Amino acid sequence: MALTGVLRPGHAQLRVLNLEEGVHHYRDVLGMVETGRDEQGRVYLKCWDERDHNSLVLREADRAGIDFVGFKVLDKATLDKLEGDLRAYGLATERIPAGELLATGERVRFRLPSGHDIELYAEKQAVGNGLQVLNPAPWTKASENGIAPVRLDHCLLYGPNIAEVQKIFCDVLGFYLVERVLTPDGAGNVAIWLSCSHKVHDIAFVEHPEPGKLHHLSFLLESWEEVLRAADIMAMNNVQVDIGPTRHGVTRGCTIYAWDPSGNRFETFMGGYQPYPDYEPTTWTFDGLGAGGGLDYPQRKLHESFLSVVT
Incomplete structure (x- = not known):
């Protein structure tokens, strides 16, 4: 099928009760790669074979759960169109400026009737998966750390x-x-x-x-x-x-x-x-x-x- 519109799940921000315990679990046991920390104290991670800068963001809070889930869309024009479509359907949207989430472009956020915040975005810094793009090996050393999901x-x-x-x-x-x-x-x-x-x-x-x-x-x-x-x-x-x-x-x-x-x-x-x-x-x-x-x-x-x- 043609890859247009919404491409894939891109990121989720998770609330954890103890940040360093959460980082140890997702980085050292699950085997994700830590890619950054921001001024808000959030920690960013990605799976070893993901090309984009982050797919999981951890935030320390007094209760566990999910803050939002983000989906990557094809391009900026698609982001603008989908925001218009959401508004025409009757949903309020919020534009979050580029950089508010580390290495991530402008995001469009809306709330579902289920009470969940969903985001769409078109741009995230590409950091690669640790492999060369010409004649690459099948895996990297990072794929041996912990459970190591792709x-x-x-x-x-x-x-x-x-x-x-x-x-x-x-x-x-x-x-x-x-x-x-x-x-x-x-x-x-x-x-x-x-x-x-x-x-x-x-x-x-x-x-x-x-x-x-x-x-x-x-x-x-x-x-x-x-x-x-x-x-x-x-x-x-x-x-x-x-x-x-x-x-x-x-x-x-x-x-x-x-x-x-x-x-x-x-x-x-x-x-x-x-x-x-x-x-x-x-x-x-x-x-x-x-x-x-x-x-x-x-x-x-x-x-x-x-x-x-x-x-």
Whole structure:
């Protein structure tokens, strides 16, 4: 599919209770690369194979959770057009000047009915992945540090009115629905997986009464063996695991869910299939999420912590 409009997830700003504990977790255990610190005290990190300056920003706060999620768009003209489209749809937007986020250009921020702040931006400093661009090697020394995911892959957010959220992403931003879980009565969706690419999802939402909640940030690994290695590294570093290693029925991804020291859930993820916008969305009944293996295919059960613990 043509890469136009919204290209990919670009960054997320996460609140942590102790900044240096958070940095140790994401830099030394997960294996991200620290790329800078700003005057506000925020710490910037990227995955080893990402070309842009940062994909994760850590901010110390008195409660854990997510501040905002940013998506990179094709160019400045696309940014201007999408801001106009959002305004025409009835959403208020805010222009954040270049440089407010380190190495990042001007951003357009808007709030979803779910209570989440989403940003669009066109420019971020390219720092490369540590490999030459002519006849490159397949990996760098940074890819041996910690779990070493290759990129920030997606996030799952919890909040109200996801039916309206789906309209905004699909009708305004050009995403498409890949999978969904029906409500118990089958009348609507309790969960949606949305893509702006040919990934099985770039963002997902679950209906939840409290607005603005984070379920998890997901980091991509390249094989099942790397997921199992991630489990070993988590155990050796006393990282508390929620679920896994296992496979989802939804998205067919292989996964471990665990918590950082502040209680923010993160995922190490691989697999899934490659959808296209003309595919019919896959539908799961509410019962199928548990007994049908939607969440945990081998055990075919729901995990209470997975459904209830958010930040």
